[in-house]
Amino acid sequence: MATIELKDVIKSYGGVEVIHGVSLEIADHEFMVFVGPSGCGKSTLLRMVAGLETVTDGDVLIGDKQVNALEPRYRDIAMVFQDYALYPHMTVRENMAFGLKMRKASDAEVKERLAEAADILQITPLLDRKPGQLSGGQRQRVAMGRAIVRRPSAFLFDEPLSNLDAKLRVDMRTQIKRLHALLKTTTIYVTHDQVEAMTLADRITVLRNGYIEQVGTPFDLYERPANLFVAEFIGSPAMNMVKARYVVEDGKAEAVIRDDLRITLPQYRLQNGVEVVLGIRPEHLEPSQFRAHGDAITLPAMTKILEPLGSDVIALCELGGLELTARLTPGRVSRAGESIDLVFDTAHIHLFEAQGGRRVQALTHNSVQ
Ligand SMILES: Nc1ncnc2c1ncn2[C@@H]1O[C@H](COP(=O)(O)OP(=O)(O)OP(=O)(O)O)[C@@H](O)[C@H]1O
Ligand SMILES: [Mg+2]
Incomplete structure (x- = not known):
C-alpha cells in the first residue's frame, strides 16, 4: 500500500x-x-x-x-x-x-x-x-x-x-x-x-x-x-447557466436577467452591477403546481422537447430566448409546446462571476455559500 x-x-x-x-x-x-x-x-x-x-x-x-x-x-x-x-x-x-x-x-x-x-x-x-x-x-x-x-x-x-x-x-x-x-x-x-x-x-x-x-x-x-x-463539467444533464447582472438596491440584492425578469438573491461579496452567471441544476426546476410552499422563484417557460428516460423526463424549455433543461418526474409534464411555470428555490442557486468564472460566496446566513 x-x-x-x-x-x-x-x-x-x-x-x-x-x-x-x-x-x-x-x-x-x-x-x-x-x-x-x-x-x-x-x-x-x-x-x-x-x-x-x-x-x-x-x-x-x-x-x-x-x-x-x-x-x-x-x-x-x-x-x-x-x-x-x-x-x-x-x-x-x-x-x-x-x-x-x-x-x-x-x-x-x-x-x-x-x-x-x-x-x-x-x-x-x-x-x-x-x-x-x-x-x-x-x-x-x-x-x-x-x-x-x-x-x-x-x-x-x-x-x-x-x-x-x-x-x-x-x-x-x-x-x-x-x-x-x-x-x-x-x-x-x-x-x-x-x-x-x-x-x-x-x-x-x-x-x-x-x-x-x-x-x-x-x-x-x-x-x-x-x-x-x-x-x-460535473452533472448530467449539465447545470443551466443563466447570465445576469448582480444589482443591489436599498440593501436588496437581485439578479437581473432581463429588465422584466429579476430574481431576488441573498447578498454576495460582489460589486454592484457586476456580470454574473446563475447556475441551476436541472433537478432543481419543477412545475409550479407541484410545489407546496411559496418562497421560490417562478420562471414562465415553454416546453420545447421532452426526452422521457423512464425514471424521469428531461424537458428542454424556453424562456424568452433562454434555454433551460429541467429534470422532471414523469407525468408532471405532458407534451412539448406547453406553457409551464418552472420554480426553484434560491437556496439551490450557484453563483459565479462571469469574468473568470469563480464561484462567489453568499454573505447571508442560511443561504448557499
Ligand atoms: N509524446 C507527446 N509529444 C508531444 N505532446 C504530447 C505528447 N503526449 C501528449 N502530448 C500533449 O500533452 C497534452 C496532454 O495530453 P494527454 O495525453 O495527457 O491528454 P489526456 O487528458 O489524456 O487526453 P485524452 O482524454 O484525449 O486521452 C496534449 O496537449 C497532448 O497533445
Ligand atoms: Mg489520455
Missing part, C-alpha cells in the same frame, strides 16, 4: 509546457479519479506516476519515496490501459503469470496468486484461452487480473472501459468498485466520463489545460463547484 504525491510537477514536450505545476496528495487506500476533457493532461500525469514519462520539473513520490528517476518496474505499481495490452500468443494464464515470472516468483506462488485473482474476477474458466478468443469485457478482466496478481502498492487505470459498450461499461464499473472495496489498493483512475468519475471516486481531480481546476469528493464537486468549468 502507498500514498502518491505530486509536487509542483511540470511536463514539457519539446519546449511546450503541457502540465503547469500540479501538486496533489493521494492517500493510502484512496480511489482518486482524474477527469477532464481530451488533451487536458490526464494520461501524461498518470504516465509520470508510472514512470513511462519523465518529469520535466517537480517531484513524484510513491510512499514518501521520490521516484523521479526510478524505472517503472521498480515503482511497485500496476497499470491497466484502454487497449489492455495483452500478449496475443499467450493464454490468459500465461498473460497473467508473465509479470510474476519476470520477477522470479516461485511456481507455487504464481499458482496461488493466479487462482486468487481469477477467482475474484470470475475468469477461472477462461484461463486456457488466448485473448483473441475473449470478449472485450473478458479481455478487460484479464488485464485487471494481470495487475492484481502482482499485488502492487498502487493501481493506475487509463480509461480502462472506453472500448466497451454501454452496458458492459456499467458492469465493469461495478466490478472495479467491488475490487477496490476488497483490495483497498491506492488507485488513480483516468476517465473523461464524469459519471464514471462520480460513481467510482473517493475524490476527483478535475483538470483543464494542464491545470487542476478542483479536487474534492464527488459530493463537493457537485454541491460546491469552484468555478464555471467544474459546474458545467
Whole structure:
C-alpha cells in the first residue's frame, strides 16, 4: 500500500509546457479519479506516476519515496490501459503469470496468486484461452487480473472501459468498485466520463489545460463547484447557466436577467452591477403546481422537447430566448409546446462571476455559500 504525491510537477514536450505545476496528495487506500476533457493532461500525469514519462520539473513520490528517476518496474505499481495490452500468443494464464515470472516468483506462488485473482474476477474458466478468443469485457478482466496478481502498492487505470459498450461499461464499473472495496489498493483512475468519475471516486481531480481546476469528493464537486468549468463539467444533464447582472438596491440584492425578469438573491461579496452567471441544476426546476410552499422563484417557460428516460423526463424549455433543461418526474409534464411555470428555490442557486468564472460566496446566513 502507498500514498502518491505530486509536487509542483511540470511536463514539457519539446519546449511546450503541457502540465503547469500540479501538486496533489493521494492517500493510502484512496480511489482518486482524474477527469477532464481530451488533451487536458490526464494520461501524461498518470504516465509520470508510472514512470513511462519523465518529469520535466517537480517531484513524484510513491510512499514518501521520490521516484523521479526510478524505472517503472521498480515503482511497485500496476497499470491497466484502454487497449489492455495483452500478449496475443499467450493464454490468459500465461498473460497473467508473465509479470510474476519476470520477477522470479516461485511456481507455487504464481499458482496461488493466479487462482486468487481469477477467482475474484470470475475468469477461472477462461484461463486456457488466448485473448483473441475473449470478449472485450473478458479481455478487460484479464488485464485487471494481470495487475492484481502482482499485488502492487498502487493501481493506475487509463480509461480502462472506453472500448466497451454501454452496458458492459456499467458492469465493469461495478466490478472495479467491488475490487477496490476488497483490495483497498491506492488507485488513480483516468476517465473523461464524469459519471464514471462520480460513481467510482473517493475524490476527483478535475483538470483543464494542464491545470487542476478542483479536487474534492464527488459530493463537493457537485454541491460546491469552484468555478464555471467544474459546474458545467460535473452533472448530467449539465447545470443551466443563466447570465445576469448582480444589482443591489436599498440593501436588496437581485439578479437581473432581463429588465422584466429579476430574481431576488441573498447578498454576495460582489460589486454592484457586476456580470454574473446563475447556475441551476436541472433537478432543481419543477412545475409550479407541484410545489407546496411559496418562497421560490417562478420562471414562465415553454416546453420545447421532452426526452422521457423512464425514471424521469428531461424537458428542454424556453424562456424568452433562454434555454433551460429541467429534470422532471414523469407525468408532471405532458407534451412539448406547453406553457409551464418552472420554480426553484434560491437556496439551490450557484453563483459565479462571469469574468473568470469563480464561484462567489453568499454573505447571508442560511443561504448557499
Ligand atoms: N509524446 C507527446 N509529444 C508531444 N505532446 C504530447 C505528447 N503526449 C501528449 N502530448 C500533449 O500533452 C497534452 C496532454 O495530453 P494527454 O495525453 O495527457 O491528454 P489526456 O487528458 O489524456 O487526453 P485524452 O482524454 O484525449 O486521452 C496534449 O496537449 C497532448 O497533445
Ligand atoms: Mg489520455
